[in-house]
Amino acid sequence: MNFSILYRVSFFSFLILFTFPLYSQLDDIGTTLDSEPRFTVRDSLEYLIYEGESPEFFQTVEGGAIDLVGQEIESVSFRLFDQSGAYKTIPGKIFNQPDLNKVVVTFLELIENVPARFSFKIVSEGNIEINSILIFPVDQEKPGRVRALEPTLGDISKPVIISREEWGAEDPKGSYSYHPYFDKLTLHHAACCSADDLEEGKTQVYWIQDFHQNGRGWNDIGYHFLVDRAGNIYQGRPETVIGAHVGGANTGNIGVCLLGCYHPPEASCFQTITPESRQSIVEIFSWVSDTYGQSPSVLLGHRDYFGTTACPGDNIWIELPRFKAEISDFIQSYFEMPLISIFQSPYPNPFSNQITLSFDLKKYMDFKINIFDLLGRQVNTIERTGAAPGRLFINWDGKNTDGKRLGSGVYFAKPVSSDKIDPIKVVLLKK
Structure with missing residues (x-):
C-alpha cells in the first residue's frame, strides 16, 4: 500500500x-x-x-x-x-x-x-x-575505557547533587563504557518535564530514564546531569562514562539537560530560564570544567553539532555566550574567594535565647568557631565536622562549654580557620 x-x-x-x-x-x-x-x-x-x-x-x-x-x-x-x-x-x-x-x-x-x-x-x-x-x-562511538579516568585535583567544590538513589533510578541494563578523554560539554533542554520543585523533578527524571531505557533501548538515562526549574541538580549517568545525548559525538562529552521547553516556534514551548536554573547550570559546568580539565569555551548546544535539532531551544541557545562568560567568571571568582566568608550579620542581635551566625564555605572543612567574653577569655567552642561547601549556619544559645547560661553582655565569635574575618560582636540579654 x-x-x-x-x-x-x-x-x-x-x-x-x-x-x-x-x-x-x-x-x-x-x-x-x-x-x-x-x-x-x-x-x-x-x-x-x-x-x-x-x-x-x-x-x-x-x-x-x-x-x-x-x-x-x-x-x-x-x-x-x-x-x-x-x-x-x-x-x-x-x-x-x-x-x-x-x-x-x-x-x-x-x-x-x-x-x-x-x-x-x-x-x-x-x-x-x-x-x-x-x-x-545505531550510534557508532569510539570504544571507551574499561575503567574511569582519574579526575584532576580540582579546587571548585561540587554543588549539591540529587543522587540516583534519591530520585529512585533503576540500575543500568549493562556495563558502562568510560570516557577515554574529555573534550566536550553540551547543554540540552528536555522540551518537556518542567519540574518546579524537587518532588516533581524526581518523578520527571525517573520518567526520562524509563523512556531512554525502555523506549529507546539505551543502557541508562542519556544525560550526565539534569537541572530542574527550581535549580535542583540530578545525577544522571556517572559523568565519567560515555553518555547518550549527542549521537555521533558522545565520547569525551559531558551532557547536562535543562528540564523545561525553551523553543518558542513550537507551541507551548516558550519558557525562559529561571535564575535558579541559571545559577545551577553555571555551578555544575564550573565544577565539571575544573575537575575534568575542560575549558568553558568548548560548551555547545546540541544543535551546534550536526544541525539536525533545535535543542536546547532558541531561548537557551542564544544564552550560550553568556553562560560561557559566567562559568569563566565563576571559576575565576572561586579562586579569589576566601576560604570562609560571612554571609550575613548575626540575627537576632542583641539576643536572649539563640543567635544564628551564617558563613559561606569555599570547600569541605572541619569548621570551628570560638566564643570570647570582653576580657578575651574563651567561653565556648562550636564545631561542625565535615561541613560542606556553601552556606553554613551556626547557632549559639548563650551558654558556656559546661552548658551554663552566661551573664548578659558583649561577646565575640571568631572562626578558627580564618585570619581574614574580624571577631563578630554579639550582645546577650537577660531572659
Whole structure:
C-alpha cells in the first residue's frame, strides 16, 4: 500500500496531513524521517483507527518512533517491511509525557536489511495528532575505557547533587563504557518535564530514564546531569562514562539537560530560564570544567553539532555566550574567594535565647568557631565536622562549654580557620 498518494474520501476513511515541526526531546534520541506524515483514519464506532507508513530509509537502525499529541490511546502496533515486502509485526511501547498532552510510541528492533520501511496502526478512543516519524540510528562511538579516568585535583567544590538513589533510578541494563578523554560539554533542554520543585523533578527524571531505557533501548538515562526549574541538580549517568545525548559525538562529552521547553516556534514551548536554573547550570559546568580539565569555551548546544535539532531551544541557545562568560567568571571568582566568608550579620542581635551566625564555605572543612567574653577569655567552642561547601549556619544559645547560661553582655565569635574575618560582636540579654 502506498501512503504517498491521496486516498478515496468516504464516511469512514479520509486522508489527513498535519505539519508539526519536531523540537521535542526526541531530537536527543533519534532522527526525524518525516515531519509531515500522511495517514488515514477509520471510525470503528468504539475507536478511531489511524494508519500510516514511514518513508524508506537506507541506514541500519535499531528502532523507530512516532510522536503524537492526544490521549486515550488503546494500542499501537508496527509492521516492519523488508525489500521483498515481507513484514514482522511488533507492539509499540507507549510513553505519556508527564506534564504535557504528548505521547511517544516506540519499537526496538535491529533492521540491517535496507532499504526498509515500517507502517503503524494506532487505536484510540479520541482524536490524536501525529507530529512526526523517527528512526533510531545505531550510534557508532569510539570504544571507551574499561575503567574511569582519574579526575584532576580540582579546587571548585561540587554543588549539591540529587543522587540516583534519591530520585529512585533503576540500575543500568549493562556495563558502562568510560570516557577515554574529555573534550566536550553540551547543554540540552528536555522540551518537556518542567519540574518546579524537587518532588516533581524526581518523578520527571525517573520518567526520562524509563523512556531512554525502555523506549529507546539505551543502557541508562542519556544525560550526565539534569537541572530542574527550581535549580535542583540530578545525577544522571556517572559523568565519567560515555553518555547518550549527542549521537555521533558522545565520547569525551559531558551532557547536562535543562528540564523545561525553551523553543518558542513550537507551541507551548516558550519558557525562559529561571535564575535558579541559571545559577545551577553555571555551578555544575564550573565544577565539571575544573575537575575534568575542560575549558568553558568548548560548551555547545546540541544543535551546534550536526544541525539536525533545535535543542536546547532558541531561548537557551542564544544564552550560550553568556553562560560561557559566567562559568569563566565563576571559576575565576572561586579562586579569589576566601576560604570562609560571612554571609550575613548575626540575627537576632542583641539576643536572649539563640543567635544564628551564617558563613559561606569555599570547600569541605572541619569548621570551628570560638566564643570570647570582653576580657578575651574563651567561653565556648562550636564545631561542625565535615561541613560542606556553601552556606553554613551556626547557632549559639548563650551558654558556656559546661552548658551554663552566661551573664548578659558583649561577646565575640571568631572562626578558627580564618585570619581574614574580624571577631563578630554579639550582645546577650537577660531572659
